């Protein structure tokens with residue numbers, strides 16, 4: 194049998210309106226070891242080309258209905274990448290040359306000797322093989338670029354986008370979607386790359402039965418569907434386009450399924466090849482590696498943050514007056530940040546910063562922190578170092594980069610008279626302004642060595658009278674509203690009941 198380098202029989206579609214020629218060519222080429230289908234005219238051939246891939250299309254030029262040139266043009270328009278060899282009589286040589294200009298790789302004049310045809314086909318198969326090697330090199334380059342990005346680029350979203358871009362290109366797909374389970378952090382759940390079609394990611398998502406796809410991929414690992422088979426994964430929602438070919442592979446490990454990498458063709462019925470499926474599986478494995486690294490990083494980060502929080506708690510627990518202070522500041526900061534409708538990541542950062550904001554006190558003498566009769570000048574100067582010490586402690590942890598400025602500036606004042614840098618107004622990071630007001634609020638509403646908890650009205654008037662000087666006026670307004678609405682627990686005891694609820 195005739196095989197190409199991929200060890201698959203070479204497939205040929207013979208297109209001729211004369212049945213005697215079709216039969217003769219089929220018999221000869223089959224004996225030569227090729228896998229041969231025949232079509233009686235251009236329309237018939239077009240139906241074959243949309244459904245299957247052929248290494249070579251051997252076509253007559255003059256046929257009723259769709260002729261050879263029209264067939265070639267249609268295949269070109271739809272990106273059907275078959276190699277055309279033209280069969281032509283003397284009278285149509287000029288047309289054959291036109292076919293060459295349209296991308297046909299060779300032509301043969303009728304009448305021809307079968308051996309001559311055999312030679313031209315072998316030449317075409319060789320050319321095809323070279324092209325495939327070229328494709329393999331290109332795929333290897335894409336995979337290399339992805340691996341390089343995985344090593345050098347810390348931005349997981351950028352690397353995922355690169356993988357989608359490479360998948361779209363290598364698979365010759367019209368749409369590529371990475372669809373992950375909701376346990377994965379939200380910004381990563383759905384990523385869509387599409388050629389210029391008027392369709393939104395939401396429309397695509399709602400058109401597919403995501404649960405069914407996930408369930409099948411968990412056991413089967415991949416799906417390669419065409420035509421009516423695609424109904425199996427539709428949700429039933431109407432779509433402004435038709436999915437003609439669909440390929441998806443599982444992302445994740447056998448015991449930890451993350452989701453699916455899916456590719457669609459909407460412009461042609463050409464099924465995705467097995468080689469493309471294997472390549473997509475490699476793309477899926479790359480994504481799995483990224484998510485696994487992210488998972489282990491997050492686990493490590495979580496453990497580090499928990500250790501630091503334990504240190505803060507231990508430090509505060511030494512003194513009944515400060516016990517639980519950072520945890521309370523964190524809860525207040527969370528409530529304020531949500532009221533301000535900050536994005537989810539900032540809310541999380543501000544909350545985290547609340548828990549860690551006084552970590553720098555670890556570097557201050559204990560007796561200076563717990564003195565009942567106030568600090569002398571030297572002690573106060575030392576106390577003022579704690580935001581900077583805190584920022585320095587956290588600096589080596591790059592995953593805390595967003596919250597370090599909040600911690601460094603949580604003792605700045607809106608009027609610029611705070612420390613360590615005397616920043617003013619909006620120059621103070623918003624997270625730090627939120628921490629500042631929540632920090633003071635907790636001091637006012639907790640017992641201190643030098644005074645008891647302030648009554649509610651006094652707390653409110655303190656906030657008002659320090660608006661625009663110590664605190665950001667917008668935050669004072671938000672805090673007063675939250676207090677009025679009972680959204681912020683006022684007393685330490687009330688707070689403890691509140692957080693347990």
Ligand SMILES: [Fe+2]
Pocket residue numbers: 550551579603604632
């Ligand atoms: Fe502080």
